Structure formats: structure tokens, C-alpha cells
Amino acid sequence: MIDILLKNGEIKKIPNLEEFDISREEILSMQLTGANENDIALLSKKLNFIVQPLDKRNEIEISSRYVEVDSQIFLNLTIPYVTRQQTIKEDQVHIIILHDLLVLNVKGTWDISLNQIIKSRSFYLNRANSGEDLILLFIASLTDYYADLIELVSKKVKRYFEEVMSVKNISIEELDNLTKIKLDNIQLKECLIELQRIILQLRRSPFIKEKNKKLLISENKDLSVINGHIKYNFDRLNDLKENISSKIELEQNNIIKIFTVVTVCIAPPSLIAGIYGMNFAAMPELRWGLGYPFAILLMVFSIVLTLLILKLKKWI
Numbered sequence: 001m002i003d004i005l006l007k008n009g010e011i012k013k014i015p016n017l018e019e020f021d022i023s024r025e026e027i028l029s030m031q032l033t034g035a036n037e038n039d040i041a042l043l044s045k046k047l048n049f050i051v052q053p054l055d056k057r058n059e060i061e062i063s064s065r066y067v068e069v070d071s072q073i074f075l076n077l078t079i080p081y082v083t084r085q086q087t088i089k090e091d092q093v094h095i096i097i098l099h100d101l102l103v104l105n106v107k108g109t110w111d112i113s114l115n116q117i118i119k120s121r122s123f124y125l126n127r128a129n130s131g132e133d134l135i136l137l138f139i140a141s142l143t144d145y146y147a148d149l150i151e152l153v154s155k156k157v158k159r160y161f162e163e164v165m166s167v168k169n170i171s172i173e174e175l176d177n178l179t180k181i182k183l184d185n186i187q188l189k190e191c192l193i194e195l196q197r198i199i200l201q202l203r204r205s206p207f208i209k210e211k212n213k214k215l216l217i218s219e220n221k222d223l224s225v226i227n228g229h230i231k232y233n234f235d236r237l238n239d240l241k242e243n244i245s246s247k248i249e250l251e252q253n254n255i256i257k258i259f260t261v262v263t264v265c266i267a268p269p270s271l272i273a274g275i276y277g278m279n280f281a282a283m284p285e286l287r288w289g290l291g292y293p294f295a296i297l298l299m300v301f302s303i304v305l306t307l308l309i310l311k312l313k314k315w316i
Helices: 037-047 056-058 115-119 122-127 132-166 172-204 210-276 293-312
Strands: 002-006 011-014 027-033 066-070 072-082 088-097 102-106
Touching: 002 115, 011 115, 027 037, 027 115, 027 132, 037 102, 066 172, 072 172, 072 293, 088 132, 088 172, 102 115, 102 132, 115 132, 115 210, 132 172, 132 210, 210 293
Parallel strands: 027 102
Antiparallel strands: 002 011, 002 027, 066 072, 072 088, 088 102
16 A cells, blocks of 8 residues: 655555656656565556665664765664553664655554655645655654654543552552553654654755754653653653552552451460360369369450550551
């Protein structure tokens, strides 16, 4: 599937490259989904641009994520997205910046259109006359996109705070949910750092105009603000983890306290049973008809007395 953003602001969808019949002059940006090397090569012939191998996008080095060749810039960027289960996943996007358009190749299958993200800043579309302008518009759109994702995670953290406060007995499920939210925040953090490194490379590029480099500095400042919100989410999650740990410790203390009270209450009856269990011939109650009920009552009285003493001491 090919998602094409035209200069008139319309988004057009084409099933495959064989049916691609739109002239380059009409296109601002295009998104391919799961295109391989052959697909990119075919597209390069149709639109007349060179091809950079895509297998480098799996490498870790920043040098492989940013390549400049013959006035073309190739980026390999990781972008997060929200699944239908409201969790955050990430996927690789191969970006080709040409002098007049932007080509985006998404590795996996998304429910979101990157062209739609760009179009969300439609008031800038008429000013985008080159691939350089489009990548700046794309980065600016990503900044707003990241801000929305951070807001989503922040709401999840706040909602989970309220849920944990209302739960008396913490289960493994609560701890797993906390870990999932923390993982979402970690993925956003990693993607954000990668985007900041790409911006740094673009600022050093001789193909980027000075006025646009100033805009990149502004976008980097906005990303730094978002990074502060991510750090704040980490702080809140750590606070929540401490709260859960404190609840677990209190539950454990209550369990130990119950066992201690039971042990203390059983001790006096055990002592009485031990004394009357010796069966010496000279024991006064040994042949007494009420000896057995008397021993039972004495045991019950010792338990009640122990509980009263613990209550007066405010230990229970």
C-alpha cells in the first residue's frame, strides 16, 4: 500500500507500485508500507533518484542511521505508535529526503498514517517547496506526535495511581501493569533520544540551509521539554513503586502481627495443659469431678486475659 500526500493537501492511496501513475511534481510526501529493496529500486526509476541500501537500518551506529549521498539524505528512524491494546510499540522507518519530496518506508503495518501526521500541520504545507522543508515539517509534526504520546502515558500513570490507592491487597497483576507503563515510557525515551541525534546530524549537514538549522534548534528545545515530561513520568512511576512496596511491607507486617498475637494467646493455655498433663498422684484436681471443666475455663480465661492486655497496650 502506498499513501501519497499531494501538494493540494489530498491524501491518495494506491495498492501497489505497478499502479503508480502520479507525476513527481504533484507529490509532497509518500509513505510505503513494508517495501523491499526491489520496490524501492522500482520507485527510484519512476521518480528518478538514487537508492541507499535499507539493510543498514538494523545497525546500531548513528552513522548508519544518517547518510548523505549526492544531495540526498537517508535516515533510519525508530518511531513509536499506539496499539489497539493502548500499549506503545516501535517500528523502523526508512526516510529518503529528496530536493522536492519526502519518501517514507515503514517496515511494519501501522494503524496510523505518517502523511496524516504531516497533514495535521496543514497551515505549513503551502510553504513546503522542497524535501528539506518537508523533513522539517515532518520533525515538527513528530514533536507534536511525541507530546500526544507523552500525554497518553501521563494519563495512564495518573489513572493507575488512583487504582493502586483504592486497592488494599497488591497482586502480581498490579506490578505487571506498572512494568508495562514503565516500558512504554522507556520506549518513548529511546525514540526521543534517537530523533534528537538525527536533528543534530541535520544541523551539521551542508545541504540544510541556515534558516532551517535555526528551526531545528527550536524543535530540539521542544523535544528537551518533552524529555522533561518523560523524566517526570519516571519519577512518578518510581514514587508509585515505592508506594506499592510500602503497601506490601505493611501487609507482611500485618500477617506477622497476626501470627505473633496467635502465638502469644496460645502460650498460656499450652502452659496450663502442660501442667495438668503431668498426672502426678498428689495433684489436688486429679480426682476432682470438675477438674476437666475447670482446666478448660482456665485456658479460655488465659486467652481472654492475654487479649485484654494486648488491647490495653494498643498492640492490637
